[in-house]
Amino acid sequence: xxxxxxxxxxxxxxxxxxxxxxxxxxxxxxxxxxxxxxxxxxxxxxxxxxxxxxxxxxxxxxxxxxxxxxxxxxxxxxxxxxxxxxxxxxxxxxxxxxxxxxxxxxxxxxxxxxxxxxxxxxxxxxxxxxxxxxxxxxxxxxxxxxxxxxxxxxxxxxxxxxxxxxxxxxxxxxxxxxxxxxxxxxxxxxxxxxxxxxxxxxxxxxxxxxxxxxxxxxxxxxxxxxxxxxxxxxxxxxxxxxxxxxxxxxxxxxxxxxxxxxxxxxxxxxxxxxxxxxxxxxxxxxxxxxxxxxxxxxxxxxxxxxxxxxxxxxxxxxxxxxxxxxxxxxxxxxxxxxxxxxxxxxxxxxxxxxxxxxxxxxxxxxxxxxxxxxxxxxxxxxxxxxxxxxxxxxxxxxxxxxxxxxxxxxxxxxxxxxxxxxxxxxxxxxxxxxxxxxxxxxxxxxxxxxxxxxxxxxxxxxxxxxxxxxxxxxxxxxxxxxxxxxxxxxxxxxxxxxxxxxxxxxxxxxxxxxxxxxxxxxxxxxxxxxxxxxxxxxxxxxxxxxxxxxxxxxxxxxxxxxxxxxxxxxxxxxxxxxxxxxxxxxxxxxxxxxxxxxxxxxxxxxxxxxxxxxxxxxxxxxxxxxxxxxxxxxxxxxxxxxxxxxxxxxxxxxxxxxxxxxxxxxxxxxxxxxxxxxxxxxxxxxxxxxxxxxxxxxxxxxxxxxxxxxxxxxxxxxxxxxxxxxxxxxxxxxxxxxxxxxxxxxxxxxxxxxxxxxxxxxxxxxxxxxxxxxxxxxxxxxxxxxxxxxxxxxxxxxxxxxxxxxxxxxxxxx
Amino acid sequence: xxxxxxxxxxxxxxxxxxxxxxxxxxxxxxxxxxxxxxxxxxxxxxxxxxxxxxxxxxxxxxxxxxxxxxxxxxxxxxxxxxxxxxxxxxxxxxxxxxxxxxxxxxxxxxxxxxxxxxxxxxxxxxxxxxxxxxxxxxxxxxxxxxxxxxxxxxxxxxxxxxxxxxxxxxxxxxxxx
Numbered sequence: 001x002x003x004x005x006x007x008x009x010x011x012x013x014x015x016x017x018x019x020x021x022x023x024x025x026x027x028x029x030x031x032x033x034x035x036x037x038x039x040x041x042x043x044x045x046x047x048x049x050x051x052x053x054x055x056x057x058x059x060x061x062x063x064x065x066x067x068x069x070x071x072x073x074x075x076x077x078x079x080x081x082x083x084x085x086x087x088x089x090x091x092x093x094x095x096x097x098x099x100x101x102x103x104x105x106x107x108x109x110x111x112x113x114x115x116x117x118x119x120x121x122x123x124x125x126x127x128x129x130x131x132x133x134x135x136x137x138x139x140x141x142x143x144x145x146x147x148x149x150x151x152x153x154x155x156x157x158x159x160x161x162x163x164x165x166x167x168x169x170x171x172x173x174x175x176x177x178x179x180x181x182x183x184x185x186x187x188x189x190x191x192x193x194x195x196x197x198x199x200x201x202x203x204x205x206x207x208x209x210x211x212x213x214x215x216x217x218x219x220x221x222x223x224x225x226x227x228x229x230x231x232x233x234x235x236x237x238x239x240x241x242x243x244x245x246x247x248x249x250x251x252x253x254x255x256x257x258x259x260x261x262x263x264x265x266x267x268x269x270x271x272x273x274x275x276x277x278x279x280x281x282x283x284x285x286x287x288x289x290x291x292x293x294x295x296x297x298x299x300x301x302x303x304x305x306x307x308x309x310x311x312x313x314x315x316x317x318x319x320x321x322x323x324x325x326x327x328x329x330x331x332x333x334x335x336x337x338x339x340x341x342x343x344x345x346x347x348x349x350x351x352x353x354x355x356x357x358x359x360x361x362x363x364x365x366x367x368x369x370x371x372x373x374x375x376x377x378x379x380x381x382x383x384x385x386x387x388x389x390x391x392x393x394x395x396x397x398x399x400x401x402x403x404x405x406x407x408x409x410x411x412x413x414x415x416x417x418x419x420x421x422x423x424x425x426x427x428x429x430x431x432x433x434x435x436x437x438x439x440x441x442x443x444x445x446x447x448x449x450x451x452x453x454x455x456x457x458x459x460x461x462x463x464x465x466x467x468x469x470x471x472x473x474x475x476x477x478x479x480x481x482x483x484x485x486x487x488x489x490x491x492x493x494x495x496x497x498x499x500x501x502x503x504x505x506x507x508x509x510x511x512x513x514x515x516x517x518x519x520x521x522x523x524x525x526x527x528x529x530x531x532x533x534x535x536x537x538x539x540x541x542x543x544x545x546x547x548x549x550x551x552x553x554x555x556x557x558x559x560x561x562x563x564x565x566x567x568x569x570x571x572x573x574x575x576x577x578x579x580x581x582x583x584x585x586x587x588x589x590x591x592x593x594x595x596x597x598x599x600x601x602x603x604x605x606x607x608x609x610x611x612x613x614x615x616x617x618x619x620x621x622x623x624x625x626x627x628x629x630x631x632x633x634x635x636x637x638x639x640x641x642x643x644x645x646x647x648x649x650x651x652x653x654x655x656x657x658x659x660x661x662x663x664x665x666x667x668x669x670x671x672x673x674x675x676x677x678x679x680x681x682x683x684x685x686x687x688x689x690x691x692x693x694x695x696x697x698x699x700x701x702x703x704x705x706x707x708x709x710x711x712x713x714x715x716x717x718x719x720x721x722x723x724x725x726x727x728x729x730x731x732x733x734x735x736x737x738x739x740x741x742x743x744x745x746x747x748x749x750x751x752x753x754x755x756x757x758x759x760x761x762x763x764x765x766x767x768x769x770x771x772x773x774x775x776x777x778x779x780x781x782x783x784x785x786x787x788x789x790x791x792x793x794x795x796x797x798x799x800x801x802x803x804x805x806x807x808x809x810x811x812x813x814x
Numbered sequence: 815x816x817x818x819x820x821x822x823x824x825x826x827x828x829x830x831x832x833x834x835x836x837x838x839x840x841x842x843x844x845x846x847x848x849x850x851x852x853x854x855x856x857x858x859x860x861x862x863x864x865x866x867x868x869x870x871x872x873x874x875x876x877x878x879x880x881x882x883x884x885x886x887x888x889x890x891x892x893x894x895x896x897x898x899x900x901x902x903x904x905x906x907x908x909x910x911x912x913x914x915x916x917x918x919x920x921x922x923x924x925x926x927x928x929x930x931x932x933x934x935x936x937x938x939x940x941x942x943x944x945x946x947x948x949x950x951x952x953x954x955x956x957x958x959x960x961x962x963x964x965x966x967x968x969x970x971x972x973x974x975x976x977x978x979x980x981x982x983x984x985x986x987x988x989x990x991x
Contacts, residue, residue: 087873087899091865140891156865170860170872465901465929466894615932617925625894636887639894639910641925647932699901739866740902743936 059270066274069254070283075290077191077413078183079404081393082176083422084468084625085138088150088157089171094129095155096735098423103131105177105422107314107380119145120315127152130163134315136175139417139626139633148172177422180393183300184410190297192306193413194317196286202322203305204285205363206329210354212246213361215285220247220276221269247272250288294328295335302335312340314380322364323372326354340379348377388429391474391484392420396623398487401635404627414634417626419468427732428459428471428702435725436476436706439716446714451480456709457722458485459729460602461702464610466639467619469603470700471729483709490585490599491690491707494718495557495665496683497578497596499653500608501566502554504577507649508774514569516777517652518758520547521561528563528591535592537563540684549758551771554656555664557682559595566594580644582607582618596683605694606703612653613679613696615745616645648747648774654679655772658742661695668719669695672727676738680726682718689713693722695730698740702726749775754783853976854943856905857991870900874909881913881987889913889987904933908944911951912985920958927951946976947985954984 086102088094103122108131111121122131128151135145148169151158160169181190196204208215214222222245229243244252251271275284293301294308302311308328309317320328330350331338340347352373359369396418397409404414436457440447448454454476461471474484483489505515515521523545528535539559545552553561566574571589578587578598583605587598603621611618619641627635657679660666665682676697683692691706691714704722707714714721730738744750752761753771758779761768765783773779856878860871877892890913896906911926931948934940940948953968972980979989 084898085895087869087895089865089869089872089899091868138891140888140895171869463898463901466897468898615929617929625891633887636890638890639897640922641929643925643928739864741936745932745935 059274062267062271063274063278065255066251066271066278070275070279070287075191075193075413076184076189076411077193078181078189079409079412079414079416080181081179081389081396081416081418081420081624083179083418083420085176086174087171088160088174090157090159092157093155093735094150094152094157099129102174102177102423104380106175107310109314109378109380117147119319120313133172134175137631138173138176139628139636141173143173143175146172176417179389179418179420179422179425181300182393182397182406182409184407189301189303190307191290191302191304192310192317193290193304194286194306196282196289198318199289199305200318200320200325202358202364202368203317203320203325203328204289206322206325206354206358207289207305207332208246208285209357209361209363210329211249211332213357215246216281218245218276220272220274221245244268245272246288247275247284250284250291251275253291253293254287292332293335294331295339312379321372321375322368323351323355323375326358326372327351327377330354340377344377344379351377388473388478389420389422389425390478390482391486392418392425392469392472392623394474394482394484395469395472395487399623400627412629415628416624417628418624419463419470419622420472421470424461424471424733425473427729428461428473431725431729431732432457432459432473432704433476435704435721435728438724439706439714439721443714443716451477453708453710454480455706455714456481456485457704457706457725458489458602459702459704459725460486460606461700461729461733462606462610462619462621463699464613464619464696464701465699467607467610467621467641469621469623471702472623481709485705485709486602486703488601489705489709490601491705491711492685493596493598493600493605494683494685494690494692495596496605496681496692496694497598497600498554498557498562498594499612499657499681500578500581500583501562501569501574501594502550502656503581503612503645503649503653504573505550505565505569506652506774507573507577507646508777509573513774513777515550515565516758516773516779517549517551517656518753518755518771518773518779519550520758521550521553521564522546523548523553523558523560526560526563528567530590537592537595549755551656551659551755555659557660557665562594563591567591577645578608580618581611582644596685602692602703602705605692606701609681609694609696609703610701611644612650612657613698613701614641614650615647616643616650617641618644646747647745651742651744651748652772652774654742655744657681657696665719666693666695666723668723669727672724672731673736674727674730674738675736677740677742678730678738679742680723682723684718684721687711687713688715688717691716691718691721693718693726695723695726697730697734697738698742699738700730700734702729704729744772747775748772749778751778753779757781757783759783850974850978851942851946851976853946853979853989854941855989855991856909859905866900867903870896870903871905873899874903874906875991877909877913878987878991881909882991886913886917902933902936904930904937907933908947908951909987909990911955912947912987912990915951915955915958915985920955923951923955927955942975946972946980947990950976950980950983950985957983 086097108120108122111117111123117123117130117132119132120134122129128149130149132147133145136143147163149161149163160172161167162169214225222243226243248268251268255271290304290306293303295302295311297311302308305328306317309315309320312328313320313324327340327347330347330353331340337343338347338350355369355372358364359366396416436455440455446455456475458475459471459473460469462469472486474486475481506513525544526537537559540557544560548558548561571591571593574593575587575589583600585598585600585604587593607621622637625637626633661669661678661680666680669678669680678695678697680693680695689707689711693704695702704725706721750770750772752768753759754761754765754767755769756767759781760779761783856871857875860868860875873892873896877889877896880889880892893906893910893913896903907926907930911923911930914920914923914926927948931940934944949968950972953965953972957965957969969983973983979985
């Protein structure tokens with residue numbers, strides 16, 4: 001210890017000596033001057049420390065921001081919703097599925113040349129279409145890129161061959177279409193993230209050539225370029241040239257506001273230096289290429305070269321040519337002013353400038369330059385924003401598990417494979433809008449100027465076998481009202497509820513059903529005691545028909561017979577059937593339930609009718625199949641369904657509902673030109689607040705509802721309001737002739753009866769028609785053909801009666 | 815007297831002949847089926863039906879290939895795509911039933927067997943070559959879900975009719991393909 005003290009003392013003495021040697025003795029300052037310099041020095045020192053501390057903490061704060069942004073999630077990538085893929089196969093009506101338009105929407109470009117066809121292009125020939133399909137990944141398949149020739153015969157695909165071998169292929173699959181995306185509440189940016197090592201070298205070269213040619217050598221701020229720009233601007237007498245490096249541009253976009261102040265420029269430079277100090281050039285360049293703003297698709301901003309490649313060229317960034325890369329680099333400066341869609345000449349000039357710079361900087365060879373320079377600008381048609389699917393997107397979001405909340409959907413870049421059929425969706429939107437306008441044109445009193453008070457409607461289409469929601473138009477305009485009338489509205493179901501009552505009656509309990517399709521129900525005045533007094537229901541036309549068959553009662557949508565049936569079998573049985581079919585809304589246990597006084601959502605009605613169409617097997621309505629994040633499937637919806645109704649009873653209901661379309665209140669379906677197997681039911685509520693039409697074919701069930709959000713009388717029957725919208729939709733989607741067949745299960749037997757009495761028709765019975773029954777429930781009464789008194793009126797029975805002709809016809813039943 | 819004996823003998827002979835004929839025809843009519851069938855493979859029907867059905871069946875075959883390669887999710891995705899092309903294709907439901915019967919919850923297979931059966935019947939009836947699949951899959955689903963008493967007789971029935979496929983009490987994807 002003593003030795004250490006001694007050493008320190010000798011060191012101090014030595015230093016004193018040293019100082020004495022080096023510096024000559026100073027003249028002593030006057031005492032007064034010395035008095036204020038020292039405090040000032042102290043203040044300066046303290047200020048320096050404070051400023052230094054503040055500056056350090058500010059720099060540290062900027063560093064923290066930089067690190068947080070770069071090392072955390074760098075981009076908010078909105079999740080995309082994609083349609084189901086389109087399968088092309090021989091025999092398919094290519095015009096009906098709008099093949100050329102579909103290719104256009106997918107970003108395929110028409111090629112008029114000859115020889116090799118690049119990926120993502122198609123070429124028309126005489127009676128054939130050649131398409132070079134792109135490769136794509138789908139949760140259930142990985143489709144390779146294929147060059148195929150599609151031979152066309154009229155409206156149909158005749159054959160599909162793989163080129164160049166000409167080997168016939170049974171089918172090919174087009175990639176799913178983009179349906180929409182989930183954005184955050186404040187930003188509407190769409191980007192498709194790319195990795196630098198996946199991109200062609202010429203793309204990054206093109207960007208560097210025009211935006212920051214010394215990127216590889218500077219440290220975030222290019223002082224040489226600043227000086228050059230300063231001199232150029234002084235010479236020009238104003239700001240003509242910028243000097244921001246690519247790193248500075250990235251910093252500005254990432255962290256700062258676009259305001260032009262010195263403070264912002266300074267912060268930008270400091271942050272750029274920090275970014276360069278912390279991260280390598282590849283990471284910075286990759287971030288820049290994913291971040292940069294490159295155009296506008298409607299109200300959505302296109303960010304990053306990945307998204308821009310799809311937007312401008314309909315292809316992946318990996319597949320860009322030199323010319324296309326140069327064009328993308330060209331528009332970085334001002335994407336809207338140089339937009340190749342709107343200003344192709346400007347874009348071409350700037351692209352050529354970029355190509356020139358690339359050549360000058362040795363980034364491409366002369367040959368590459370010349371070839372790219374020769375290429376004309378050919379951009380993909382602008383894919384419009386799919387605003388018409390917004391209601392569907394909302395339903396899908398609500399159906400996703402809770403973990404996928406709005407924030408996750410807006411930021412995590414998920415790919416959600418939906419059930420939406422874009423062609424049917426467009427048909428649904430078109431049919432709904434046209435139908436509502438038609439009603440307003442015919443009944444001008446219904447027209448309202450205020451968008452919030454206008455006549456509204458909705459259309460939902462579902463595949464009955466699987467429950468896939470194929471199309472959903474929840475209102476006239478999502479912009480005016482986001483309220484989805486297909487899933488959020490509950491409206492009186494009216495007569496669309498009646499089939500549930502008949503099903504309850506047709507379903508055997510303890511081996512015997514309450515009714516058969518040929519049972520007679522009494523259409524006569526009825527009084528029902530209720531808590532509110534005596535209820536005297538009436539038919540729509542205020543007429544009473546006496547005894548009518550079940551079929552006749554449903555085809556004519558008669559009120560009295562269905563109320564009687566409901567009361568006879570008990571409201572509990574009706575509720576039980578409705579629940580099993582898929583109705584979840586409250587059902588009042590009152591006699592008027594049979595008339596559809598319960599308020600249901602159209603999607604519930606669709607599900608219930610889908611169960612009937614599906615032979616009694618209840619599907620689960622769903623809007624998505626898979627949720628994928630960076631190639632990994634996070635969610636997969638499994639196809640599930642459950643038998644809730646005997647197949648025979650479901651078929652009887654289908655047959656009755658076919659009658660409604662063939663002869664009953666839904667017969668306008670036929671007069672408007674739809675052919676093939678169709679069943680359906682109209683529904684107009686008593687007060688005419690709500691118009692419904694539910695129709696199904698073996699492959700599709702669709703529900704149309706029309707009404708005002710604030711209930712008010714429309715004064716139109718559903719067969720003139722909702723039904724034409726349904727017909728319009730089906731015609732647009734499938735044409736006049738619908739596919740498939742409703743076939744009876746073995747438990748059903750067809751029998752000829754007298755449709756007016758429900759008795760079995762024997763030879764000579766004056767009026768005969770085929771009717772369907774569950775085996776063992778066929779009528780036992782024989783038609784009394786000798787009793788020809790009071791020959792029945794054909795019109796009173798909607799069922800096509802075949803009248804007995806001559807004596808011999810009656811005897812032999814010909 | 816002689817005439818009466820002659821007539822009685824004739825009647826007796828005729829009676830004997832009638833009994834013999836009746837019993838042989840009854841025996842033919844009521845005998846247990848012992849003939850077996852070659853169970854149907856879906857690849858045999860890819861060129862049948864309309865365009866949508868053919869395309870759908872090609873997809874079903876692809877799905878069965880994926881199932882054979884243990885790509886379960888992929889297979890299910892392809893079957894569902896087959897239904898998108900033709901929602902009334904009974905073979906697609908049959909393949910999905912086969913897929914589920916091997917899965918976590920074999921009871922799910924029952925509704926698909928049921929659906930396939932109704933569609934076959936609606937299409938003109940269940941062919942004898944398809945019947946063992948419907949019966950066998952139902953039996954396998956019931957057996958696998960613990961309903962052994964209900965499942966075994968059905969499996970036995972399928973095995974009796976189509977031993978080439980159902981002898982081991984199950985239907986593999988390649989056997990259905």
